[in-house]
Amino acid sequence: MNIRKQASVSVAVLLLATGTALAGAGTADADAAIAAAEAARKAAAEAKFEWNTTAPLIEEAKAAAAAGDFDKAVDLATKAKFQGDAAVAQAKHEAEAWKGAVIR
Amino acid sequence: MSRFVTAALAGVILSLAGGLLATGTAMGADDAMAKGRELAFDRKKGNCLACHMIADGDLPGNLGPPLIAMKARYPDKAALRAQIWDSTVSNPRTTMPPFGKHGILSDEEIDLVTEYIYSL
Amino acid sequence: MMKRLCIGLVCILMAAGVVSAAPEDDRQAFVNYFQKRFPNVGADAWVNGVYALDKASYEQWVQIEEFPPYELALGEGEELFNTPFANGKTYADCFPNGGVGIRQTYPYFDTGLGEVVTLELAINNCRVKNGEEPLGYKKGKIAALSGYMAYTSRGKVFDIEIPDDPRAMAAYENGKKFYYSKRGQLNFSCADCHVTNAGMQVRADKLSPALGHPTHFPVYRSKWGAMGTLHRRFDGCNKQVRAKPLPAQGDEYRNLEYFMTYMSNGLEVNGPGARK
Structure with missing residues (x-):
């Protein structure tokens, strides 16, 4: 990424952030939050540790975004991303921790 | 940490004020207690009764210890809150779900549940 | 010296031996755990699942089995x-x-x-x-x-073998790992409920012991109002701890069944069963 591109991205992020602060989340915020949630969910699924609460949250976030409620969409997607990340952390933790539970 | 300091300060101020303005603050505390109890009993939220005996709860489970004498068991309320937030810290193989760490309850909900459980 | 003595596969097996006990040691420990914990349950009675632990519901169940729903x-x-x-x-x-x-x-x-x-x-x-x-x-x-x-197999004794093949041992180990790993938002492993807390109450339900679990499958389950396979039950268990179920007959569930059934070696086939 060149400096000019980087600068324009920074400006865009700044504008988004300002926009969010002033007027709540916009469609771009919702899309970004949903994409991040989806990526986290996928990582959990690949680890075979996905929670069954995550995909429904993403669906709800999409529905909220479609209905124009971007604040709600971002809120739900953030929760979904949190879950995806937590499930991946759980998979990593259990990769060793399960051994401590084995009946010997 | 500052949350607890703030909460503690608020608690002191509230209890001081409570002596003077009994009605207003008492209602607030009762409300919080009622909400905490509701969350504790809700099968989709705390669902404490699944595993713990609670004085006025029907058909409690027994995977965990009865929720009695909580102030004696947890002189420090923050320790009780921490146990609800993530009990795997004190016992890595515990069966108790990490309510805060896994987002089963929000921080606000955990505050309310802690208030209620602490009263038992 | 050691290095020269162990070569290839032998070397791997020796290394594996350090971290994982042989399946037969696992099974012995598993059986001992349950027999010590529930000394009044006869060695053959584990096939009766939760009814082996509770006399009142056992008698109800025996009556149900007289006109079996399956x-x-x-x-x-x-x-x-x-x-x-x-x-x-x-x-x-x-x-x-x-x-x-x-x-x-x-x-x-x-x-x-x-x-x-x-x-x-x-x-x-x-x-x-x-x-x-x-x-x-x-x-x-x-x-x-x-x-x-x-x-047609009732009364025969489970005899699951783990052939001398590293892939078979890996399948067993993967099943064992699944059994003991905490999953889902509620952070429960299979063992949390059916080993550690077997016999305890979740509200009004008594948790069934892991030993003997696969012997009576498939089952007619009143909650389903129908028959279901062991993998259907896995599906339900995973959902209960808020984990997304894995595919029925996928690698994970088959390996899990392999481990679980090996643990129940020596017990009799009593499927299909009737369960609450």
Whole structure:
């Protein structure tokens, strides 16, 4: 990424952030939050540790975004991303921790 | 940490004020207690009764210890809150779900549940 | 010196031996744990599941078994089993001993395929080999068929083998890992409920002991109002701890069944069963 591109991205992020602060989340915020949630969910699924609460949250976030409620969409997607990340952390933790539970 | 300091300060101020303005603050505390109890009993939220005996709860489970004498068991309320937030810290193989760490309850909900459980 | 002595596979096995006990040691420890914990349960009674731990519900269950709710499914299974495929072959042609009295050897590790084969997988493999569509894996016809095949095997003793093949050992280890790993938002492992807390109450329900779990599957479960396979039950257990279930008859659940059934070696087949 060149400096000019980087600068324009920074400006865009700044504008988004300002926009969010002033007027709540916009469609771009919702899309970004949903994409991040989806990526986290996928990582959990690949680890075979996905929670069954995550995909429904993403669906709800999409529905909220479609209905124009971007604040709600971002809120739900953030929760979904949190879950995806937590499930991946759980998979990593259990990769060793399960051994401590084995009946010997 | 500052949350607890703030909460503690608020608690002191509230209890001081409570002596003077009994009605207003008492209602607030009762409300919080009622909400905490509701969350504790809700099968989709705390669902404490699944595993713990609670004085006025029907058909409690027994995977965990009865929720009695909580102030004696947890002189420090923050320790009780921490146990609800993530009990795997004190016992890595515990069966108790990490309510805060896994987002089963929000921080606000955990505050309310802690208030209620602490009263038992 | 050590290095020169151990070469290739032998070396790997020696290294593996340090971290994982042999399956037979695992099983002995498993059985000892339950017998010590529930000294009043007879060595053969674990096949009765939760009813082995609770006299009142045991008596209710014995009454239910007098007019078993799985009887219809048994009839359906027998008919399916004996009905030839379009090509004229039958299930009997796919299985040792004509498919009769063989439940106790499933699941097994197929060294040709390099994977665990459960009875339900073998049923579908048989169908596909004979040009038929595979059945769904959780309920309906597959449960009727495996239920009937279990019925013809009642009283036989589970004898799951782990062949001398590193892939078989890996399948067993993966099943064991699944069994003991905490999953889902509620952070429960299979063992949390059915080993550590077996016999305890979750509200009004008593948690059944892991030992003997697979012996009575498939089951007629009142909650379902129908028959279901072991993998259907896995599905439900995973949902209860808020984990997304993995596919029925996928690697994970087959390996899990392999481990669980190995733990129940020496117990009798008593499927199909009736459960709450």
